[in-house]
Amino acid sequence: MAPSLIPKKPRERIKTDRRDALKLVRSLKSEDLTPIYVPEPEDEAFRDLYRTREAAMKDLKEAKYQLKALLLLNNIRNEGTANCSKKHLRWLTELILPHPAQ
Template sequence: MTKHSILFIGLDTHKTFTEVAYIEDERGAKSIHLGKILSNKAAFKKLARQLQSKYPHATLHFVYEAGPCGYWIYRLLTSLHHCCYVIAPSLIPKKPGERIKTDKCDALKLAKLLKAEELTPIYVPEPEDESVRDLSRSRETAMKDLKDAKYQLKALLLRNNINSKIKVLS
């Protein structure tokens, strides 16, 4: 086994599984598809251990697209002292006419682009900041739902010819 300085690992994350691919940091290295792992903490810890034991002198650099699953993968991998980057899907370079999009291809592409330094990571908020953001979004959604309910109630009263002098749910 040769000594490698960096191992670039692309992750295509989903709710229940994650597709994994990696490429070594040497000229002409081929990207390798590892397959699927479960999207849970134990599986990611096991993946990191396996790669670290296979490449003991390498620094592991993980990359994945930001999505609805949040930043727990980033926080887990950085807590294990590995580099991890989160990329906005809109910032991933795409070739004109590139239409084939599979999970395997996405993971391989992320690993290659990270090695080529063609990705710009996004800021990952602290857990406290993320909680405030979630609370703010929830309040905004609740206010919209309340407004919609008011309109529906007023429409119901109007359809049934109920003349209400009282301001409804103000």
């Protein structure tokens, strides 16, 4: 049971083990508490993989926006239609920007 889901009255500020135990017993008896799922290591590994993939996809999208902004700032237009095709990537590798620092 998640401790944050245990119902508590506003005037019950004093915390003792005895009161907590009695409150838990009453709540369990009246079925006010809901059980929580503790994830297995496999579940956590999948969640970590998913979060990492989402972060990588977000970073990729931001990098694409930055590249487009740099090209627009230098008034360089892409003649192709797709932004991440092989033809477009080849065009980017052959592109020479006006200043060496760019």
